[in-house]
Amino acid sequence: MSSATYRSLLRASGAAAFFLTTVAGRVGIAMTSLSIVWLVHAQTGSYVTAGLVTGGFAVAEAVAGPQLARLADRFGQTRVLPPIVLVHAVAVATLLTLVKVGVPEWLTVVGGVLAGGTIPQLGALSAARWAALLRKERLPAAFALETLANELAYLTGPVLVSFLGASGHPAAGTILAAGLVVSGGLCLAAQRRTAPPSGAAERQRPGRSLLRPGFMVLAGVNLAVGGFFGSMQISVTAFAMEHGAAGTAAALFTTSSCASLLAGWLYGLRRWRTAPRRQLAAAAAGLAVGCLPSLVADSPWQLGSGVALTGLAIPLILVPGSVLAEKAVHRSVLTQAFAWLNSASAAGSAGAAAAAGWAVDTFGAHGGFTVAATASWVIALLAAAGLRLK
Known part of the structure; x- marks a missing residue:
């Protein structure tokens, strides 16, 4: 496999247009949690x-996301997306207003829930x-591109959120994120x-396909991956502030x-003979080891080595996980x-x-960082358990 594979994927009819569109939207999604x-x-x-507010956002997204996806499967993306994104814009505006006014904590959490439930x-x-x-x-290469x-x-x-926040404009990050989404x-x-x-998912009884053991292990891995990201966002930001920098x-x-990005790109440049389950287990072990430097770092430069190691491992977990997910469920409920x-x-x-x-x-x-390391160890254990599944 070579970089020509990526180019050939984007030359497929209409592929470049929808892919680049979602890239822009996903930048906004990547900004939203940290901007909050x-x-x-x-x-x-x-x-x-x-x-708590960020957690409320994430919980709402976790609960509502699959339901919005089911609506898209049933009624079609072109009918479902416009009302969803418009409601999301209203929800983000509500959250900004609540924070600016200085309402009680629980009401601010409600604002986070509204924003998360509509993304x-x-x-x-x-x-x-x-x-x-x-x-x-051709799907494995497409999932690598994803x-x-x-x-x-x-x-x-x-980086954009951290730059805007450090410059004294924290609300601008939330506004820009919503605009991109x-x-x-x-x-x-x-x-x-x-x-x-549209309509295929209703005929296939998606619950039976989604409750297969292999898919449930992947769900557990993604649960722990989310835990790793959620804790690292707060921890890295706090570490930088603790050191007066x-x-x-943003640099971290x-x-x-x-x-x-480098690891994901290199992964997609070749065909791997190792089974995806073994790739997943090896990368998860590497992530667990890579978290150790962050537990003892006492300067931003030392922390940089730790975040680089964990960054290398993340795509090597996500790409095999995507390949395994596509194999584990029926196409109509993908x-x-x-x-x-x-x-x-x-x-x-x-x-x-x-x-x-x-x-x-x-x-x-x-x-x-201890919370993040714990999440990485859970990923490693689940990936090792997945080796036993057929």
């Missing part, structure tokens, strides 16, 4: 409150379009030619995302399958964000 941390912390001065699952929608457009043997898109989003998104969703809805056919948070996020994996990640992020916020306020940034 900056927004709420700037107003309240508490990482606990910021973690479209652009990654799942894009994956479903690839599955409808390509032959089965992972690169996600890594690009998490390269630029957190809404515009990306509306542009995707306008592309009718590549939209997968808030601006270094850039280091992690660049490492992930949108929902990817949405459930995203929801598992969001649920993990919710719990870890709240836990990391408490750990940071109580023990400092290293307490938050």
Whole structure:
């Protein structure tokens, strides 16, 4: 496999248009959670409150995301997306107003829930379009490209948020994130030619396909991956502030995302003889080891080596996981399958964000990194357990 494979994928009819549209929207999604941390912390001065609001956002996304994906499977992406993204715009405006006014904590959490419950699952929608457009043997390369898109989003998104927050404009990050999500969703809805056919999921009884053991292990892995990301976002930001260098948070996020982008790109340049389950287990073990430097780092430069190691491991977990998910479920419920994996990640992020916020306020940034390390060890254990499944 070579880089020509990626180019050939984008030359498929309509592929470049929907893929690039979702890339822009996913940058907004990647910004949203961290932008809420900056927004709420700037107003309240508490990482606990910021973690609770971010957690409420993630829980709502986890619960509502698969239901929105099911609507897309049943009624079609072009009919479902426009009302979803418009409601999301209203929800984000409501959250900004609540934070600005300074309402009680619980009401701010409600605002986070409204924003999370209306965010479209652009990654799942894009994956479903690839599955409808390509032959089965070309899907692994397409999912590798999807992972690169996600890594690009998490390269630029957190950097933009951290830059705006450190510059004294935390609300601007939330506004920009919502703008990218809404515009990306509306542009995707306008592309009718590549939209997968609607109505198939209702005939296939999706629950039976999604409850298979192999898919449940993947859901657990994504739950822990979300926990890792949720705790790292708060911990890295807190670490930078503890050392009086808030601006270094952007550099640390850039280091992690660049490492992930490089690893994901190189992964897709060749065909691997190792089974995806073994790839997943090896990468998960590497992530667990890579978390160790962050537990003892005492400067942003030392932390940079740790986030680089973990960044290298993340795409090597996500790409084999996507390949295994496509094999584990029926094609007609693939949108929902990817949405459930995203929801598992969001649920993990919710719990870890709240836990990391408490750990940071109580023990400092290293307490938050302990939460992230714990999540990485859970990933390794689940991936090892998945080796036994047929």
